[in-house]
Each structure stands twice: as structure tokens, then as C-alpha cells.
Amino acid sequence: MEIKKDIGIHKPTTGKRQYRNFPMVPRVIFGRGSFDQLGDILMPKRRHSEAPFIFLVDDVFEGKALSTRIPIIFNDQVIFISADEEPKTAQVDALVHKIKSEFNELPSGIVGIGGGTLLDLAKAVAILLTNKGSSSDYQGWDLVDKPSVYHVGVPTISGTGAEVSRTTVLLGPEKKLGINSDHTTFDQVVLDPDLTKGVSKEQWFYTGMDCYIHCIESLNGTYLNAFSQSYGEKALELCKKVYLDELSPAESRDQLMMASWHGGMSIAYSQVGVAHAMSYGLSYLLGVKHGIGNCMVFQHLKEFYPEGVRLFNKMKQKHQVHLPSGICSGLTESDYESMIGISLGMVPLWENALGPDWRSIATPEKLRSIYGRI
């Protein structure tokens, strides 16, 4: 029996297909200023005064107004973390060690406040507080046994879909791969579009394009069904509105936050594709961040996503975003091999993108040629 665990579609050779029973975020609050309700939301989840909430917060907010609005009481702790690099398994393990050694009690919960990096860290820490060993032990599909600690996601950049997905993507000692599990999904998400006010134009573009690329990959994939399609189409439409129409800043923030939400949901019964598979290689070898890495790859994927790439270039031009070039020019052939190996290892992504015969299309030579242009 061949089981594609990552998309939950089991295909027993004998017959009936099986579908994933998809975990949705069970609680969501949406609205400008809704962050101020976080304290009320957490209160009933506090087990007692010795079981703190740990807030993992993007360090761009250190000393800023937002940090004074974090609802800390009792022995709660705020930990500011840089999102300059992709989240790492070692970083997760260190955070878990720190929390376990500083408190006698398991925390009441973990709250991630930031972009995809902080959200993914919060998810992973919540899992590792109740599951033994290193976070790298759980990179893969459905390897997490025990329910995680209650965890809350508060996105401050829109696009990754991390707020709604059942994965947390980590750079490990040997691979960049998600902890894909039902225990990964947040228990609560706070969607306050006002929190995305200070994001730089570049970051806004790269992260929003993560959502856009999710949609293109999901909608053009072979795994697609009507559930994922409806979310993907809506997210794509909202991305087009945000990046090609003229919206007011407030409306644009609202719509991009919803695009990210729906884009994340569209992966439920689908999968990402070529851009993500190749950008994982780039991230692993060069530490290129996920959003910009996707963009750097995607612009060269006209062969796979002709209309998607055309529109991407139009959006890039409209917002005068210039992507770095020549990133791979100094690499050795062994570096290339390593990137290609990582990328081709993402079997479900390739299979979604190109079907069961993907290996005849996505050859090492083709990837070498695309990487060479980045």
C-alpha cells in the first residue's frame, strides 16, 4: 500500500482512496485592533498562576508599542527572537530547554507573535514541550505522538499561511523539512490586520508572494480537489487585488491577511510544487529566507507555470521590487549537487506539480540549469 501521508490521501493498491481528516484552527478572531482581546482569550486557558504563558515575539517589536500591549501577568515571559534567519531545530531545542529549566510547571501556553519564523517556532516549541527528544526527530509526516501545549498564533506579516497550516518548517542538521502533524495546528489564531502596518515594502512583497506562489502551485497541482481549489482560487483573487489593484492601505492589509489564511487552507488537500521544492534547496545551502527564496526561484519557472510567472513579473514591476541575482554564481558543482539532492528529495511536491512521471521532467540537469540562473 502506497501512502502519501503528507497530503493525507492514502492510495491502497486495492481500491478506495482515503482522505485526510484535516485539523482546522478551532478558534479565530479577526478584526482591526483585535489583538487587544488576547488577554481575555488567554485567561481561561491559564491553568494556574505558576503555569505561565510564554510569548515568542519577533525582535523588531522590542521596545515598540506592540510589546507594551502583550498581556503579561503572573510569571509570564516574553522572549524576543530575531527572524533574520530561518527557524532551526537547534533553536527550538534550546528554547524548550530554557523554558523547562526556568519553570517547574509546563507553561499554560505558547504564543507566537511575528511572521512565519515566529509562528513556526511557537508551533514547534509547543510540540516539543510535551514530546521527548529533539525537534529534528519529528521532521516528517505524522511522527508526533502527544498533544502539544496550547498554542496561539498572531501573525504580523501576511502570506506564509503558517497561521493555519499543520506544519512547522525547520532547518535541521540534515534537511529543511516540516513537522507535519495534527498537533502542529494552532489552537487559536488572532488575525489583526493592523499588526502588519510597519512591514517594509520588500518584506510585504516577498511574504505576500509566498501566498501567491502557494496558490499557483496548489491550483496547478495534480492533487487538487474542490475543497483546496475553492480556498486557492479565493486566495489568488485576493492576492491579485492587493498587488495589482488600488486598495486603501487598511483594506489592502485586511485582504492580504485573508489571502494568507485561505492560501494556507488551500494546501489541506493539495501540496506546494516546483518553486517550494527548489527554494528549500536554496534555503538549506545558502540560508536564503523562504519568501525571497521562493521569488528568486519562481521567476525562472515559466516552463511550469507560464501564466503565474507572467503575473508575478507584472506585480514585481508594479511595486518596483528588485530581486538579488547571481546568488548561485560562486557555488561549486558539489554545492549544486547538494541543492539538487535536497530539492529532488521533496517527492510529494514534485509529484503534485508534475504527476507520477515527474522524474522524467525534473531532471538534475534541468534543476542545475535553473539554479544556475538564480
Place this chain on the structure above:
Amino acid sequence: MEIKKDIGIHKPTTGKRQYRNFPMVPRVIFGRGSFDQLGDILMPKRRHSEAPFIFLVDDVFEGKALSTRIPIIFNDQVIFISADEEPKTAQVDALVHKIKSEFNELPSGIVGIGGGTLLDLAKAVAILLTNKGSSSDYQGWDLVDKPSVYHVGVPTISGTGAEVSRTTVLLGPEKKLGINSDHTTFDQVVLDPDLTKGVSKEQWFYTGMDCYIHCIESLNGTYLNAFSQSYGEKALELCKKVYLDELSPAESRDQLMMASWHGGMSIAYSQVGVAHAMSYGLSYLLGVKHGIGNCMVFQHLKEFYPEGVRLFNKMKQKHQVHLPSGICSGLTESDYESMIGISLGMVPLWENALGPDWRSIATPEKLRSIYGRI
């Protein structure tokens, strides 16, 4: 402080608005044939062999193939229920009494299999198994104290949105009103479009139009925000596809099931409007079923929803659906007064539709005139 509990938007006179922390269905499985996974899904929720699952099933399935696929084990019970009439508080109370008297243990869970009537009954029974008194005690907003028994929704007709909403609308001794609460939402939903295969054309139309009308009312309402808007727009688009384009039957079933899902979600931060307010009056007095009642009212609401009504008529014509007429012709003035009273009592619906000054537009005379044409 004025609190609009029903949409979760509290508007304290002092300042900041508050948003509802919306409960989403935490688990959903979607796919043709996914009903066959129900047994596996329920297994880990069985407390022990004496705590049964109770399946409330539309009696159109009695003796049909579907009833043989219900995963009954131990002392599980299947109760077939007619959906010919709207669900009633007395019916809920009787079901709860029956279950409590036949079993020493609380059930492991309640599974509703059917259209909106069966789904609403399942939700209400799950609540009343753990909350004392009559179901009519809980009609209103946020009156349910205790978590309900685990409950699962399996829609076999698409459109009501009952599978995803936080309400269960019941005909009580004094009113038709929902039990609106966070404990109402299903714990699990199984979306298997194949289950909607045998629905008659009329029922398919009326129930699908429930979704269509949700969208028109939500998108044209004053309560709308970007969250509800994105779901409402998608649901509306899917309704148009299903009722105006030429889809294959299988694709049409897929898309309408997703339309219903998104249409239900679009009410999260919004509300229904004039058609629902008036059709509640019709249901209460004449027992007219919800779907057809909405249609009978909506066709006369050109003044409030000009474009929505135009498109409705186009869809009605395309599918050659003929609505009954002269329904109200035999009513006394006292009957009219009673319907008008019920309808105007739905304050949040009118306020959503017409804004704070709704009473100057929705006068008893205007409602009398519209009802008179039905």
C-alpha cells in the same frame, strides 16, 4: 453598553469595538466517498463499549444503501427522523429524554446525517445531553453553559451552512430562534459530495438558494468585514457556477458542498438579512420549511437586493422551478400581525440589512404588503 451578542461585535459606548472569537469546526474531511472513513474517525472518540454513538438520520435513507454503511458497533443506535417539518424544541427534548432513559451512560457522541433539519437536531441534542432543562431555555445568544457531547455533522444536502455554523435553529413554543453558542459548532464534519446524489431537483434548488441568499444578505449587510466578505464572495461565485454554468453532476455536487461551507463561514462576522427575518415569520406561523420559505420571500425583495433578486429569478427560470403562490391569501389580519411581530423581532437581522435606522424602512405596513404577495 450595547452588546450585539449574536454577531460577537460588542460596541461599548466608551470606545473600542470587540470581535467575536469565532469557533471553527476543528476537524473536516472532504472527498467523494469519504463517508466510509466515518467508522475510523469515531473509533478514538468511543469512551467505552457502553457509551454508544447515536446516529440521527434522515428517514429518506431508511432501508437505502447509505443506512447499511453507517458504522454501528456495540450498542450504537440509529434513529431515523423525518425532515418533513422544521426541527422543534419539543422534538429535541423528546430525543434527549429517550436517549437518557435507554442508556445508563452518556453517549460517546451524536452523529447527524441529513440536511439542515437533521444537522440542527444533532447539534441541539448534543447540547441538551449535558445542559439541564428544555432546549427552548437556550434559544438565544450564548445561553449554553456546559460543553456539549462530541457531535459530528454529515450533510446529505448542500446549502444550509448548518455544518459549519454556531447555531441550531429550532421552532419553539414561542419563537423560531437559534441556540447560538460556541458549544453548538460540530466537533467533526464529513463532507462527502456523493451523499447528495439522490436529492430532488426542487430540494436541491431550495437548499442551494439558502446558501445563495445567505451570501446576498451577508455581502449587502452593514456588519460585513473582510473575513466574512472573502467567504461570502467565494460562496456566491460557486453558487453562480452551480446554478448558471454547465458543470458535470459530480463537479456540481463538489462545488455546491463547498459553497455551503463557505456560505456558512461568511456569517461568522456578519448576519443574514431581510429574507431570513421574513421567512422566520412564515415558518413559525405556517410551518413553511426554511429553504422554500426563503425563496418565497426573496423573490419579492427587489427593493432591498435588486441584483440578487434579478439573478435569483434567472436561476429559478433556468431550472424551471415553480414556487407556490397565494400561500398567505387565506390568512386573517391577526395572522399577519403575528408573522410581522416575529419577523420584526429579529433585530440583528434588520439592523445588519438596513442599518441602525431600519425601523423607518421596515415598517409593519411594508411587511404586510410583502407577505400579502406571497
